[in-house]
Amino acid sequence: DIQMTQSPSLLSASVGDRVTLNCKASQNIYKNLAWYQQKLGEAPKLLIYNANSLQTGIPSRFSGSGSGTDFTLTISSLQPEDVATYFCQQYYSGNTFGAGTKLELK
């Protein structure tokens, strides 16, 4: 199985900050990576697919980059409503998720 490792597990940032979340695959997954956002008590929401494609309806402050084994999700200007846990998912071989990064306001 392909293992996905996210870092950091907890991130504190201020409104307006540029925030970067990391995801590392245990082997080359090319660009077969998605990002999900899960707010407390809600279902996960698909944000990014194919490493850098923005899902319809997602604000443009969210962006994804990377290929191979190293990927990032960037929020260009953190908003209060972005407080959530963010998961990455590989779908190159089967599909597996990372353990999440919890993003909180400082």
Next chain:
Amino acid sequence: EVQLQESGPGLVKPSQSLSLTCSVTGYSITSSYRWNWIRKFPGNKLEWMGYINSAGSTNYNPSLKSRISITRDTSKNQFFLQVNSVTTEDTATYYCARSGGIPLFDYWGQGVMVTVSS
């Protein structure tokens, strides 16, 4: 709008079976797409469990294949999850979700928390 809603018992005893229902509105599960079950363990790890597609074929996570079954009732636009011989390791929040041929999950239910305990 597509909506999914899980239902089922919140407490199951060890060695028994866990049975959950996903009710879908706004889209027919026989039209297209794959209809999945995913669970999130305490500590946040997500695990894809399996799916039933619009034709009624199933595919399961190999780690669970011997213990799970996904079926459907097309007249009610529902699909179901059964997990046999549960242990405390099956304690999790269970979600149903829709995906296409590529496992990108674009619609999810709110989730149902299931605790396995005597």
